[in-house]
Amino acid sequence: MSATAHHSRLTASAIRERKGATPIVCLTAYTAAMASMVDAHCDVTLVGDSLGMVVYGLPSTLGVTMDMMIAHGQAVMRSSSRSLVVIDMPFGSYEESPEQAFRNAARLMRETGAGAVKVEGGVTMAPTIAFLVARGIPVMAHIGLTPQAVNVLGGYKVQGRASDADRVLADALAVAEAGAFAVVLEKLPETLGRRITGAVAIPTIGIGAGVDCDGQILVVDDMLGLFAAFRPKFVRRYAEMAGVAEDAIAAYATDVRARAFPGPEHSFADNSSQTS
Template sequence: MSQSAPPKALTATDIRARKGTTPLVCLTAYTTPVAKIADGECDLVLVGDSVGMVLHGLPSTLAVTMEMMILHGQAVARGLSKALMVVDMPFASYEESPAQALRNAARLMAETGCGAVKLEGGCHMAETIRFLVQRGIPVMAHIGLTPQSVNALGGYHVQGKGEDAAQILKDAKAVSDAGAFSVVLEKVPAALADEITAQIPIPTVGIGASAGCDGQILVIDDMLGLFDQFKPNFVKRYAHLAQDATRAVSAYATEVRARDFPAAEHIFTDKTAIKGEKS
């Protein structure tokens, strides 16, 4: 009996071709087990610099390093077979010059096997995006609320209100013209996100934007209810795993203190066959 061929991994070109078709399903992942879960449904999995806040307890993404992104990128790669893996370029790894961006983007791709990188910024990063794309590195852009610029933006506020909408639209056109294969629109008014989606030829991926975008992305720990230090107002909780885990740990602690765990079925005797146990 012939075995079916493994699924072909999606590429940046495949994602770009999805413009205006079935919405793209995108999530973050930082570990192999979570990547395996996401791969079953997602078109694109982002190894986001949000890992610094979600897994490392940092107050923002600014202290995330190349080494952290590479470590988590390698872990996620082991769990993917279908989805395109995109890795965030961390703060200060690309802003200095296109040459600096090329060195670090090439390192990310070589050491993680990712199919693309993501960087933040609009018009002012267009030259860098073009430089990378011309040298064979697919780039996902990110405009609107750009968390690496949170200090300059004065906080995690909606971007593109009123007269500022024109600048966000310019940013979208600039990254598209520079060769980005898609662009994340974070925390921008829905009407502006719809206008951008209609005016540029590459897919828009919304997070706190509009259902009219070409796709959506969320931080997986947010939507699973694992990260509960705060809840962005654009996040829908699809599960409450932190609460479930808290109850489970409490039940475990109660049983240990009462000597109810381990029970007879959880311990070994001289006659017990030890098969496949793990510590």
């Protein structure tokens, strides 16, 4: 990647300045091909630990490692040039202490070139966020439904209903005060998403938190319909790629068995003048 391409990237500071302005467009990407497509249209590309389920078939995000995040972060950085690339800190890489978090966040940024990291947690993680920001690590926070805490939360349930709303609001205020440049709000009532967005000075990025957030993010595989049976309520499918891909694979298999592929146009003649 050229120095010019690197310097034309959106920064964490630029995203923070988008508070209350044109909505911030975010999607996940885990591979070079997808990163190139996402980068052309989105402000933030998140290398999410959701890759554990999407790419590796794990039952949750808890089995994702630093090495996985680095490898996919490198692929996404190589194939993007304008969006801010944010990489998730995987489970167990930051919760123990601010010092542990800094070592691993510094490694993620050093080995990938990404512009920021994302950590889950609110009031509890605020001191760690402040520690990282003070040492040059831009942090996107993530509150509400935090998938890494799914065993404590008792499943992937909506957070912040009724009397629980004040707890989630306190989390939002804490991470904003700690210096996070943005905060992901996952699976909250729409009214709470609106309330938090109005209460914090940093952009809110919703995923199942209503239309009033400062931006939106989805797992790209979900919005493309690549998993036919997985249909979260908060996802709009903009395509049904699973069916398209399966039809294409079936057609390929049929052609191979019928010796209809490869055809003459896909084959090479025994002619020294043809080099390709």
